[in-house]
Amino acid sequence: MDFTYLNTLAGGYDREQVLHDLIHAYRHDVWDYAFSITRSVDLSDDIAQDVFLKVYEKLHTFRGEASIKSWLLRITRNVSFNRMKSGFFRRVLLMGEMREAGAGAPSAEKQAMDRLQTSEAWQLVLGLPVKQREVLVLHAHHELTQEEIAKLLHLPLGTVKSRLHHARLKLAERYRGGMKHEGV
Structure with missing residues (x-):
């Protein structure tokens, strides 16, 4: 998908459509990069949502100095590292470990991710x-x-x-x- 039009956006563009296009084109890249940083499926899901919310809010700040993919990955990196620094991240990991220790059969998603990780x-x-x-x-x-x-x-x-x-x-x-x- 060609996003060169983002370099010349005027105030009247359809932010919802642009966001939809970006999510469709880059959701896997954003999620994969968040996962490579955090090593957490749940946290990567949250980070991907946060990234696209930030993109929606800050779409007007895209200046075209880098590719749209690089811009999204920079946002992903910042959100990921900020999340990992927070006490919330440590609590989420601890709760995840406790849930897994007491859990019964793992979900299909967890099994698929375990295969990928292994x-x-x-x-x-x-x-x-x-x-x-x-x-x-x-x-x-x-x-x-x-x-x-x-x-x-x-x-x-x-x-x-x-x-x-x-x-x-x-x-x-x-x-x-x-x-x-x-x-x-």
Whole structure:
């Protein structure tokens, strides 16, 4: 979907239609990025809703200096990290752990997410330090260029390249280590 028209929006645009188009085009990217930061399905659902509420409120602030995807991912990152800093986040995680400990059969959604989380590659990525995991997910999954990642994270390009390089090295090392333990 082409969102270049957002660069020239006037005051009379249909915000509901623009929001609908953005949600349709980017809801999975926003949710996936929130999940890669928080590692929580429920929190990622909440964050995705918060992101699109912020977009609805602040649509007029989009200046077109970055792609719409980069803009949405920057908002997602900010909302995710703000949520993780809050006491609310810690309480939600604790309550989630308590519910799971006393729960009966897991839901179909939980089972699907458990399968996703237990896939070897995803487990390895989620095991990376957050700074390396973040650049790797933005580059490999969201297909942002290193320059776009640097702008989104407010980092020098060299730092992004370094983090991406170290993330790849650590993944390769962990993958080889896991294969040795399995006797391959």
